[in-house]
Amino acid sequence: MSLRQKLQAVILPLTILSWLVLLYCTLLTASPELATQLGRPAPWLTLVSQALFAAGVFLYQRNRPDPLRGTDFTGLLRRLLLGPGILASVCVGLHLLERFIQAEAPTNDRVFFAVIYTINLALFIVFLASTNYTWRSLVLFRAPTHLRREWLWFELLLGGTLLFRLLNWAPTGLLAYPVMGGLALFGIYLSGNQKWVAYLNRRQKWEVVLLQAGLLLCMGVFVVYFLRIEHDPKLVAPAPQHAFLMLTVFFAAFYSLVGLLVTFFNLPTAGVFEQKREEILSLQRLTQLIQKGQTEKEIYSTLFDSAVQTVGADAAWLTLDTPTDGYSGKYFNIEQEQSAAIHSLLTDYNLGHIEYLNNDLDNSSGFRSLKLPFSSMIVMPLRSTKRRYGSLYMLKDQRHGFDRENLGILQTFTSQTVLSIENLQLLQASIENERVQEELKIASAVQDSLIPKTLPTDNWFEISSFALAAKEVGGDFYDFLHLPGRRLAILVGDVSGKGVTAAFHVAQMKGIFHALMQENPLARNDREKFPVPSRFMSQANTALIHCLEKSSFITASLYIIDYEHGGFVFARAGHCHTLYYHSIKEEVSYFRTAGLGLGIIRNDSYEKHIKNQFYDYNPGDVMVVYTDGIVEARGENKEEYGEERLQRVLERTYYLEAEEIKQHILSDLAEFSYGQPVHDDQTLLVIKFKAVQPDPHS
């Protein structure tokens, strides 16, 4: 426990003790009988105990925690009035009791009189101390440092006056007036600090006026009591510490009076303060709503309610140009027909989309003809630099109901609202965007897993492949499947459209491929064990009918290479023509077969539109399979790469290995479409039948 804390702990007992000593002294002075028994007390003891009591009470109050909680000024004053108010009542009660006893049984007994006087003195000092330190809270409310320092000086000087009587300095006459006057002026100066009044609303101000009046009344009760007593012949007690008490009473009363007057004269302006307060609070509410991530409807609703409340409109409505989530506006005290009539009149005057303030509607013949119960109107559009959201209409019964400030407030409100709405939209857009990105990532990963990572290797042929997706997810696909009996099935295709849906159909196509290419256990001969390509296509078409959107279709080519018999069979379902190098003829040409894309005809007649093409290959033949992303790649002048140019490349490179042929095609394509964006997926397979074919029967 520090010294300061120790001192604080002894203040209260010491104060009570000093009061008891004071009481003792007073009693002895009042009763000569007692005095003869116990001896008269020294006058200095009375004075010292009195001074100690006053100092103790003040110090005790000084060390109590600040009674002001937040900005609850009325609560502070109410507590102050209730406490000392009771003290004042007790004081009056005691005085009346004494008078009553005097009237009933008149005695010349001074003892009872003295006791009551001493009690009342204590009550008065307690009252003054608590009032003083309440005033301290108010004076120092949000005060700068220099004011705190000045207050401390005030306390020290007041405390100094306690010593006047004690040391018998009692600055009489000439010296007394400047000292007392100076301190009184200091008190007046401090009374000017009534900053707290500004934080009250209208109701609180009335309350404060009444509370201050009550406090002044309490003080009055004490002062009147002491003034009466002063001249009572029975008073034998020494006069109290006049200088100190007078100054304190003066300060307490003056501060109270100034506070009362300031509050009273602030009453007429309370409305303006409150309005500003309400504006700030409404703005805060609006701002908070955004942070909570509320809906647009709630933001508009808050705007409307805040605007109506703040401006004090008698009627109002809000219309949105484009309703959001089924919310198109709000009406308050006005019929839709009336608002529609006003709106159409404003549109006629070409005022529908601008800020507009009319404080005398009856002055205009147009408005007069509408027979409205309103005389003032504000129109405030909700808009940002990019677009307009709607308009807010405020109406008042009386003329000149709105002022420039109202217009300013509504401007602030609407711009805040538009900002909130746009923030909300941005937030939603970014969430949506993120979701799409995430979906694409997943789809891309799925599609990547659908493309075979390893190519079939064999002694009979070489395969080289290339696949490039234009955006995150494309519609191209290819797959291989080894069939029994030295056969290989190759599927290449393209799903119309892009993105997640395309990837979904690719997966479907792959599923169909693996499902249909299973050995049929019921087959009567070898040929029927696996579907021929045309059969595969028509079965795939049937399978796709129910899951492909109407405007989507799939192109595909299925090749089944049988290298036991040195031949292959394929069907082309709307897919790009197959480019082929015939080594025996030393010629490059396209297999131009007929065949309709999948998902175009959605009935059994599809079979008629697909054909099989059989071909016996020779060693050294080259087959180039691709998607339209290759032949439809754009060049500098928007021209397409085309089948012919592709054919030309193969004519120059057919003798190379499959991998090299592929590289040549790709570099020619890159040269052609240099600097152009890739619009469509590109897939390329080069299959070369080896020049030296192994013996099929080995």
Added chain:
Amino acid sequence: MKITQQATDTSLTLNLDGELDASSSVILDTELSKSEVLDYQKILIDCQRLNYISSAGLGVFISHLQRLQDANVKLIFYNMQEKVHNVFEILGLDSLMTIVPTQAEAVAI
């Protein structure tokens, strides 16, 4: 893509001008989706200025094909450029849709 149209009592002609890609095919789809389209005997598509058709553009025609057939409305393409015709041919649509060289032939059907 620009789409203009002329109508007679029995036929509606749509003139396609530009590239029919994913975005412009939406406009064409809107035109073909109108219910009055089914009131004509023939829908003529003038492809003289159609420079390019994407799979989305083809998808529009494919999606309306069945609906028009069911309503007994003929869909006829004419004045088609070689490369556009090639796209129709590769996909096999030439066997499903009526594609004629000139306007006169289209009207005559």
